[in-house]
Amino acid sequence: MATISFYGNVTDETQDLLDHTAGSGIGFFGSSWGVPVALTETQQTTWVVTEDGGDYGSQLNNNQYVTTGNTLGVAGTVKINGAAPSNLDKLPNALATLNIRFEHETPVIASQPSLIIFDRESILNPAVDVITYVYEVRHPLVSSTATNLSHRASSHNMWTIFEAATGEPEAMPLTNSPGPSGLNTSAVDTAGGTNYRAYLEGEGLNPDDYNKGSAGEFLRHDWFVALSSSPTDIGQKTEYGLYFTVDYL
Numbered sequence: 001m002a003t004i005s006f007y008g009n010v011t012d013e014t015q016d017l018l019d020h021t022a023g024s025g026i027g028f029f030g031s032s033w034g035v036p037v038a039l040t041e042t043q044q045t046t047w048v049v050t051e052d053g054g055d056y057g058s059q060l061n062n063n064q065y066v067t068t069g070n071t072l073g074v075a076g077t078v079k080i081n082g083a084a085p086s087n088l089d090k091l092p093n094a095l096a097t098l099n100i101r102f103e104h105e106t107p108v109i110a111s112q113p114s115l116i117i118f119d120r121e122s123i124l125n126p127a128v129d130v131i132t133y134v135y136e137v138r139h140p141l142v143s144s145t146a147t148n149l150s151h152r153a154s155s156h157n158m159w160t161i162f163e164a165a166t167g168e169p170e171a172m173p174l175t176n177s178p179g180p181s182g183l184n185t186s187a188v189d190t191a192g193g194t195n196y197r198a199y200l201e202g203e204g205l206n207p208d209d210y211n212k213g214s215a216g217e218f219l220r221h222d223w224f225v226a227l228s229s230s231p232t233d234i235g236q237k238t239e240y241g242l243y244f245t246v247d248y249l
Helices: 195-202
Strands: 003-008 025-029 045-049 056-060 063-067 077-080 098-108 110-118 130-137 160-162 218-231 241-248
Touching: 003 056, 003 241, 025 218, 063 218, 098 110, 098 241, 110 130, 110 218
Parallel strands: none
Antiparallel strands: 003 098, 025 045, 045 056, 063 077, 098 218, 110 241, 130 160, 130 218
16 A cells, blocks of 8 residues: 655654645745745744644745745755755755655655645646745765765755736656665665765665665655745635655556
8 A cells, every 4th residue: 555644854763744625735935934024035933733824833944935046057046944944965864844655555666746836726828926946855864075976866956936816837847766865776776885875874774775766666755845835815725735746556
């Protein structure tokens, strides 16, 4: 049996299950819960909230959009929990906003995963009155000097932008078979003498189990996602959701 779960990524050890079937989700606010985000600005805090944002739980890692980046090798930038802006490729898994988790009773390949920001009615419709910035994090090491894993959906360290009310949103591809805790990558990263190999060994793991790339078969696959939000009109935003899909074999 396959399951998909969403977790507010508080830390690797302590996560809040976002039970969308019970109306639990993520809310974006100003300086604290209940404080609105000013027009043209992005959120300063992120929280686990009820469906209408009327009550809150844990405060989550806040990944605040600063600049987009480009395909010429200029990385986008992010403020992590209010710190000075840093490049997206320095954002570690443990400090991402959201963890999407796929689990199966037998090891499987997770293929063609993607997400869409939509209006909670149809994935053919954009979210209403809100722009969303999304980045897939592929950075298991916390160290700011470490680099992203080479096995990832995009070679560019850029935010993907989901505009408000501009037609059918285009799905954002995520990494195939990221493995448990997003540790699966290519043989390049786990070769002898690399920092990543040393990291896996330090965690008591066999690096040769995590160098399978898109062919990786695992009981669990974890994606880590940075989310940032900016309103285009005043008022509460409830026509707003995240849709995730993945094939498995």
